[in-house]
Amino acid sequence: xxxxxxxxxxxxxxxxxxxxxxxxxxxxxxxxxxxxxxxxxxxxxxxxxxxxxxxxxxxxxxxxxxxxxxxxxxxxxxxxxxxxxxxxxxxxxxxxxxxxxxxxxxxxxxxxxxxxxxxxxxxxxxxxxxxxxxxxxxxxxxxxxxxxxxxxxxxxxxxxxxxxxxxxxxxxxxxxxxxxxxxxxxxxxxxxxxxxxxxxxxxxxxxxxxxxxxxxxxxxxxxxxxxxxxxxxxxxxxxxxxxxxxxxxx
Ligand SMILES: *Cc1c(COP(=O)(O)O)cnc(C)c1O
Numbered sequence: 285x286x287x288x289x290x291x292x293x294x295x296x297x298x299x300x301x302x303x304x305x306x307x308x309x310x311x312x313x314x315x316x317x318x319x320x321x322x323x324x325x326x327x328x329x330x331x332x333x334x335x336x337x338x339x340x341x342x343x344x345x346x347x348x349x350x351x352x353x354x355x356x357x358x359x360x361x362x363x364x365x366x367x368x369x370x371x372x373x374x375x376x377x378x379x380x381x382x383x384x385x386x387x388x389x390x391x392x393x394x395x396x397x398x399x400x401x402x403x404x405x406x407x408x409x410x411x412x413x414x415x416x417x418x419x420x421x422x423x424x425x426x427x428x429x430x431x432x433x434x435x436x437x438x439x440x441x442x443x444x445x446x447x448x449x450x451x452x453x454x455x456x457x458x459x460x461x462x463x464x465x466x467x468x469x470x471x472x473x474x475x476x477x478x479x480x481x482x483x484x485x486x487x488x489x490x491x492x493x494x495x496x497x498x499x500x501x502x503x504x505x506x507x508x509x510x511x512x513x514x515x516x517x518x519x520x521x522x523x524x525x526x527x528x529x530x531x532x533x534x
Contacts, residue, residue, distance in 0.1 A: 305521055351381075
Protein backbone atom coordinates (compact mmCIF):
# COMPACT_ATOMS: atom_id res chain seq x y z
CA UNK A 285 0.00 0.00 0.00
CA UNK A 286 1.01 3.63 -0.33
CA UNK A 287 2.85 5.31 2.51
CA UNK A 288 4.68 2.29 3.90
CA UNK A 289 8.15 2.97 5.21
CA UNK A 290 10.60 2.54 2.37
CA UNK A 291 7.95 2.99 -0.30
CA UNK A 292 9.51 6.15 -1.69
CA UNK A 293 12.97 4.58 -1.57
CA UNK A 294 11.86 1.65 -3.67
CA UNK A 295 10.14 3.94 -6.18
CA UNK A 296 13.29 6.06 -6.41
CA UNK A 297 15.43 2.96 -6.87
CA UNK A 298 13.18 1.67 -9.67
CA UNK A 299 13.13 5.10 -11.31
CA UNK A 300 16.92 5.30 -11.24
CA UNK A 301 17.46 1.78 -12.64
CA UNK A 302 14.72 2.14 -15.25
CA UNK A 303 16.27 5.37 -16.44
CA UNK A 304 19.74 3.77 -16.60
CA UNK A 305 18.40 0.92 -18.76
CA UNK A 306 16.48 3.42 -20.90
CA UNK A 307 19.81 5.19 -21.52
CA UNK A 308 21.55 1.90 -22.38
CA UNK A 309 18.79 1.14 -24.87
CA UNK A 310 18.93 4.64 -26.42
CA UNK A 311 22.69 4.27 -26.85
CA UNK A 312 22.35 0.77 -28.31
CA UNK A 313 19.78 1.99 -30.85
CA UNK A 314 21.99 4.86 -31.82
CA UNK A 315 25.14 2.68 -32.06
CA UNK A 316 23.25 0.26 -34.31
CA UNK A 317 22.03 3.07 -36.54
CA UNK A 318 18.44 2.36 -35.58
CA UNK A 319 15.71 4.92 -34.99
CA UNK A 320 15.31 6.19 -31.42
CA UNK A 321 12.44 4.38 -29.72
CA UNK A 322 12.30 1.58 -32.33
CA UNK A 323 12.93 -1.15 -29.71
CA UNK A 324 10.34 -1.68 -27.00
CA UNK A 325 11.54 -1.90 -23.41
CA UNK A 326 9.58 -4.52 -21.51
CA UNK A 327 10.02 -4.65 -17.75
CA UNK A 328 9.99 -8.23 -16.46
CA UNK A 329 8.24 -8.20 -13.06
CA UNK A 330 8.10 -11.95 -12.34
CA UNK A 331 8.64 -12.72 -8.64
CA UNK A 332 8.04 -9.07 -7.72
CA UNK A 333 4.80 -7.92 -6.10
CA UNK A 334 1.90 -5.93 -7.58
CA UNK A 335 3.14 -2.97 -5.51
CA UNK A 336 6.25 -2.80 -7.72
CA UNK A 337 4.14 -2.89 -10.89
CA UNK A 338 2.11 -0.02 -9.41
CA UNK A 339 5.31 1.97 -8.81
CA UNK A 340 6.42 1.32 -12.40
CA UNK A 341 3.02 2.47 -13.67
CA UNK A 342 3.54 5.81 -11.89
CA UNK A 343 6.92 6.05 -13.68
CA UNK A 344 5.13 5.68 -17.03
CA UNK A 345 6.02 2.02 -17.74
CA UNK A 346 3.28 0.35 -19.80
CA UNK A 347 4.94 -2.83 -21.11
CA UNK A 348 5.33 -5.69 -18.65
CA UNK A 349 6.50 -9.29 -18.89
CA UNK A 350 5.46 -12.08 -16.57
CA UNK A 351 6.51 -15.71 -16.69
CA UNK A 352 4.50 -17.67 -14.18
CA UNK A 353 0.85 -18.53 -13.74
CA UNK A 354 -1.08 -18.08 -11.42
CA UNK A 355 1.31 -15.41 -10.06
CA UNK A 356 0.79 -13.22 -13.14
CA UNK A 357 -2.99 -13.51 -13.31
CA UNK A 358 -3.31 -12.65 -9.61
CA UNK A 359 -1.14 -9.58 -10.02
CA UNK A 360 -3.15 -8.32 -13.00
CA UNK A 361 -6.40 -8.92 -11.08
CA UNK A 362 -5.10 -7.04 -8.07
CA UNK A 363 -4.18 -4.09 -10.28
CA UNK A 364 -7.43 -4.09 -12.29
CA UNK A 365 -8.79 -0.80 -10.84
CA UNK A 366 -5.59 1.12 -11.62
CA UNK A 367 -5.19 -0.50 -15.04
CA UNK A 368 -8.76 0.42 -16.01
CA UNK A 369 -8.07 4.10 -15.28
CA UNK A 370 -4.95 4.51 -17.45
CA UNK A 371 -5.15 6.90 -20.39
CA UNK A 372 -2.44 4.89 -22.17
CA UNK A 373 -3.23 1.22 -21.51
CA UNK A 374 -0.66 -1.17 -20.05
CA UNK A 375 -0.01 -4.60 -21.52
CA UNK A 376 1.23 -7.77 -19.86
CA UNK A 377 2.91 -10.43 -21.95
CA UNK A 378 3.59 -14.04 -21.04
CA UNK A 379 7.28 -14.79 -21.57
CA UNK A 380 7.69 -18.04 -19.62
CA UNK A 381 7.04 -21.59 -20.71
CA UNK A 382 3.34 -22.39 -21.01
CA UNK A 383 1.64 -25.43 -19.53
CA UNK A 384 -1.44 -26.31 -21.55
CA UNK A 385 -3.59 -26.47 -18.41
CA UNK A 386 -2.76 -22.78 -17.75
CA UNK A 387 -3.84 -21.64 -21.24
CA UNK A 388 -7.29 -20.60 -20.04
CA UNK A 389 -6.02 -18.19 -17.38
CA UNK A 390 -3.24 -16.85 -19.62
CA UNK A 391 -5.80 -16.00 -22.31
CA UNK A 392 -7.52 -13.86 -19.67
CA UNK A 393 -4.65 -11.43 -19.13
CA UNK A 394 -1.88 -11.78 -21.72
CA UNK A 395 -1.67 -9.45 -24.70
CA UNK A 396 1.00 -11.63 -26.35
CA UNK A 397 2.64 -14.95 -25.48
CA UNK A 398 6.36 -14.91 -26.40
CA UNK A 399 7.12 -18.51 -25.58
CA UNK A 400 5.08 -20.75 -27.88
CA UNK A 401 7.26 -23.65 -28.98
CA UNK A 402 4.84 -26.56 -29.54
CA UNK A 403 1.68 -27.19 -31.51
CA UNK A 404 0.01 -28.54 -28.37
CA UNK A 405 0.51 -25.21 -26.60
CA UNK A 406 -0.60 -23.30 -29.67
CA UNK A 407 -3.81 -25.33 -29.90
CA UNK A 408 -4.54 -24.86 -26.20
CA UNK A 409 -4.02 -21.09 -26.49
CA UNK A 410 -6.18 -20.92 -29.59
CA UNK A 411 -9.08 -22.70 -27.88
CA UNK A 412 -8.64 -20.66 -24.69
CA UNK A 413 -8.61 -17.38 -26.65
CA UNK A 414 -11.78 -18.25 -28.55
CA UNK A 415 -13.47 -19.09 -25.25
CA UNK A 416 -12.23 -15.84 -23.66
CA UNK A 417 -13.48 -13.80 -26.63
CA UNK A 418 -16.81 -15.57 -26.36
CA UNK A 419 -17.30 -14.92 -22.65
CA UNK A 420 -15.91 -11.38 -22.74
CA UNK A 421 -12.67 -11.96 -20.80
CA UNK A 422 -10.78 -10.53 -23.75
CA UNK A 423 -11.66 -8.35 -26.73
CA UNK A 424 -8.80 -9.01 -29.15
CA UNK A 425 -6.91 -11.89 -30.67
CA UNK A 426 -3.90 -13.28 -28.78
CA UNK A 427 -0.49 -12.23 -30.06
CA UNK A 428 1.92 -15.13 -30.44
CA UNK A 429 5.68 -15.21 -30.83
CA UNK A 430 7.34 -18.53 -31.57
CA UNK A 431 10.29 -19.25 -29.32
CA UNK A 432 13.22 -20.61 -31.29
CA UNK A 433 16.05 -22.58 -29.73
CA UNK A 434 19.37 -21.13 -30.88
CA UNK A 435 21.48 -24.14 -29.87
CA UNK A 436 18.94 -26.92 -30.41
CA UNK A 437 19.00 -27.87 -26.70
CA UNK A 438 15.37 -28.77 -25.91
CA UNK A 439 15.76 -28.27 -22.13
CA UNK A 440 15.59 -24.50 -22.20
CA UNK A 441 12.53 -24.46 -24.41
CA UNK A 442 12.19 -23.28 -27.96
CA UNK A 443 11.51 -25.03 -31.21
CA UNK A 444 14.59 -26.19 -33.15
CA UNK A 445 15.08 -23.94 -36.20
CA UNK A 446 14.37 -26.79 -38.64
CA UNK A 447 10.92 -27.37 -37.08
CA UNK A 448 10.01 -23.68 -37.11
CA UNK A 449 8.38 -23.62 -40.59
CA UNK A 450 5.79 -26.23 -39.60
CA UNK A 451 4.96 -24.59 -36.26
CA UNK A 452 4.71 -21.21 -38.01
CA UNK A 453 2.29 -22.60 -40.53
CA UNK A 454 0.15 -24.01 -37.71
CA UNK A 455 0.26 -20.65 -35.89
CA UNK A 456 -0.65 -18.70 -39.03
CA UNK A 457 -3.73 -20.88 -39.41
CA UNK A 458 -4.81 -20.97 -35.75
CA UNK A 459 -8.07 -19.26 -34.91
CA UNK A 460 -7.93 -16.41 -32.43
CA UNK A 461 -4.15 -16.23 -32.81
CA UNK A 462 -2.18 -13.39 -34.36
CA UNK A 463 1.32 -14.58 -35.30
CA UNK A 464 3.60 -11.60 -34.64
CA UNK A 465 7.13 -12.99 -34.83
CA UNK A 466 9.84 -14.82 -32.93
CA UNK A 467 11.44 -14.89 -29.49
CA UNK A 468 14.88 -16.11 -28.46
CA UNK A 469 16.86 -16.51 -25.26
CA UNK A 470 20.62 -16.56 -25.82
CA UNK A 471 22.13 -19.76 -24.38
CA UNK A 472 24.43 -19.22 -21.38
CA UNK A 473 28.06 -19.21 -22.39
CA UNK A 474 29.41 -18.40 -25.78
CA UNK A 475 29.42 -15.05 -27.45
CA UNK A 476 26.03 -13.28 -27.17
CA UNK A 477 26.80 -11.39 -30.37
CA UNK A 478 27.08 -14.68 -32.24
CA UNK A 479 23.80 -15.99 -30.80
CA UNK A 480 21.98 -12.79 -31.67
CA UNK A 481 23.42 -12.82 -35.16
CA UNK A 482 22.03 -16.34 -35.57
CA UNK A 483 18.63 -15.12 -34.27
CA UNK A 484 18.66 -12.34 -36.85
CA UNK A 485 19.35 -14.84 -39.66
CA UNK A 486 16.49 -17.07 -38.54
CA UNK A 487 14.13 -14.09 -38.23
CA UNK A 488 15.06 -12.84 -41.66
CA UNK A 489 14.36 -16.22 -43.31
CA UNK A 490 11.12 -16.50 -41.31
CA UNK A 491 9.85 -13.13 -42.63
CA UNK A 492 10.20 -14.33 -46.21
CA UNK A 493 7.24 -16.64 -45.59
CA UNK A 494 5.52 -14.59 -42.83
CA UNK A 495 6.09 -10.96 -43.85
CA UNK A 496 3.59 -9.60 -41.33
CA UNK A 497 5.28 -11.28 -38.36
CA UNK A 498 8.00 -8.70 -37.80
CA UNK A 499 8.63 -8.91 -34.05
CA UNK A 500 11.91 -10.26 -32.71
CA UNK A 501 11.80 -10.45 -28.92
CA UNK A 502 15.47 -10.75 -27.96
CA UNK A 503 17.80 -9.36 -25.34
CA UNK A 504 17.70 -9.28 -21.54
CA UNK A 505 19.65 -7.45 -18.81
CA UNK A 506 23.00 -8.88 -19.92
CA UNK A 507 22.78 -8.86 -23.70
CA UNK A 508 20.42 -6.12 -24.79
CA UNK A 509 23.11 -4.26 -26.74
CA UNK A 510 23.94 -7.33 -28.83
CA UNK A 511 20.23 -7.99 -29.40
CA UNK A 512 19.58 -4.43 -30.57
CA UNK A 513 22.57 -4.64 -32.90
CA UNK A 514 20.97 -7.71 -34.49
CA UNK A 515 17.45 -6.49 -35.03
CA UNK A 516 15.59 -7.00 -31.75
CA UNK A 517 12.24 -5.19 -31.62
CA UNK A 518 11.63 -5.86 -27.91
CA UNK A 519 14.09 -6.33 -25.05
CA UNK A 520 12.86 -8.07 -21.87
CA UNK A 521 14.65 -6.62 -18.87
CA UNK A 522 14.24 -7.94 -15.33
CA UNK A 523 17.28 -7.85 -13.01
CA UNK A 524 18.81 -4.59 -14.29
CA UNK A 525 15.62 -2.75 -13.30
CA UNK A 526 14.00 -4.79 -10.53
CA UNK A 527 17.14 -6.02 -8.76
CA UNK A 528 18.01 -9.65 -8.03
CA UNK A 529 15.11 -12.09 -7.94
CA UNK A 530 14.59 -14.21 -4.83
CA UNK A 531 16.91 -17.26 -4.78
CA UNK A 532 13.89 -19.51 -5.12
CA UNK A 533 13.51 -18.41 -8.73
CA UNK A 534 16.99 -19.31 -9.94
C1 LIG B 1 13.33 -13.66 -16.45
C2 LIG B 1 13.33 -13.50 -17.91
C3 LIG B 1 13.88 -12.34 -18.52
C4 LIG B 1 14.59 -11.25 -17.74
O1 LIG B 1 15.89 -11.64 -17.50
P1 LIG B 1 16.96 -10.68 -16.80
O2 LIG B 1 18.26 -11.32 -17.08
O3 LIG B 1 16.60 -10.66 -15.34
O4 LIG B 1 16.83 -9.34 -17.42
C5 LIG B 1 13.79 -12.24 -19.90
N1 LIG B 1 13.19 -13.19 -20.65
C6 LIG B 1 12.67 -14.30 -20.11
C7 LIG B 1 12.04 -15.33 -20.99
C8 LIG B 1 12.72 -14.49 -18.72
O5 LIG B 1 12.18 -15.60 -18.20
